[in-house]
Amino acid sequence: MSKNLMADERRSLLIEYLTKHQRATVKELSLELQVSEATLRTDLNLLEEEGILRRIHGGAVLVAQQQVVPAGSSFSFSAREKKNTDEKAAIGQKAMDFLQEGQCIMIDASTTALELAKSLKRTQIKLTVITSGIYTALELKDNPYLHVILIGGVLRMGSGAIEGTLGAGILGEVRADLLFTSPAGFKPDSGLMDFNVYEVELKRRMVESADRVVALIDSTKFNVGSIASYAQSGKIHDVITDTGTPPEMIRQLEESGIRVSTVRAQR
Known part of the structure; x- marks a missing residue:
């Protein structure tokens, strides 16, 4: 080692x-x-x-x-879903601009990516959607234009994510056009980070199986560290964020070759 x-x-x-x-x-x-x-x-x-x-x-x-993440923990899905809701909704809506007919896309189990799923719920764009998110899959299951594939694995209390790599073999069989992913934190020298080591390994495989990585990062997550990195900055192609992100951070991202889209939250 x-x-x-x-x-x-x-x-x-x-x-x-x-x-x-x-x-x-x-x-x-x-x-x-x-x-x-x-x-x-x-x-x-x-x-x-x-x-x-x-x-x-x-x-x-x-x-x-x-x-096991307790339901009341600040790390639980339900607790995270209640934070920065307006910013996440605007970011999720903006992510729709990246979609084209016939694409295969991946969506992780983050609460921000769930906002993209809510926008996708009524789309008439034909897509194949691969996701590790239970709630994401449930949002999309009734749309006839979407072919939804849920990655198998372990479901833990307090989590909306499939964890582990038991069902990750499918990622070796497909090549996705886009991955939409949201981290627990981002630092330029560490990239996209998350707090759950079980989910991190699956996210790493998702990054490797995608042609383009679109990071959905609200302004509260910049310069925030976490346990493990699942994508260095060089793996990221696009960032969608809100207007609360410092201009110097946006400039740093763009100078490293990342395309940044900024949205304003609707209050």
Whole structure:
């Protein structure tokens, strides 16, 4: 394993190891990830502050939140769905401009992507839609113009997403024209990030199976870190955001070759 892992990738691997083994010592993790014990203690302290693990003498254990997201948690689908609703709706509506007859598109399980599904609900554009979102699939199921494919996997309490890669084999059989995805956070040096390591791996595969990646990012998510990156900035082709995003961030995205569309939320 590389000794030069980026911090978000290292923390993702750390959580994956704890998920498999339930608990681990700092020495054990140092050998597994091939990084210093001092670096690991910094990672563990940060993850404990974020409520993802609990420090114990000489090591750490994963807390239940990472395995099952409680319905009242700020990370749960229902809680996230209530945040920045006007901005998300405007972003979802703008995403409709990217669609053309006969495309195969992928939509992740994010609450922002669900707003795109709500706009798609009555479209007369013929599309194949592949999604990892339970609620997204339910929004689209009655539209005769849409052929909807739900990726199989594990459904966890408090989540609207299919997690894991049990049904991800379909992604190796298709090539999507577009992926619409929304992260928990975005930083230029880390790209699109999410807090759920199970969902991150599926999102990575979705990115690799798409010709074009359209990131739906409301202004509150910029310069916000999370556990693991699933798409570096170089993998992103388009960003749709709202007018609350700082001009310097938009300029930075455009200078890196990303096309940015900005929408105004309707209050």
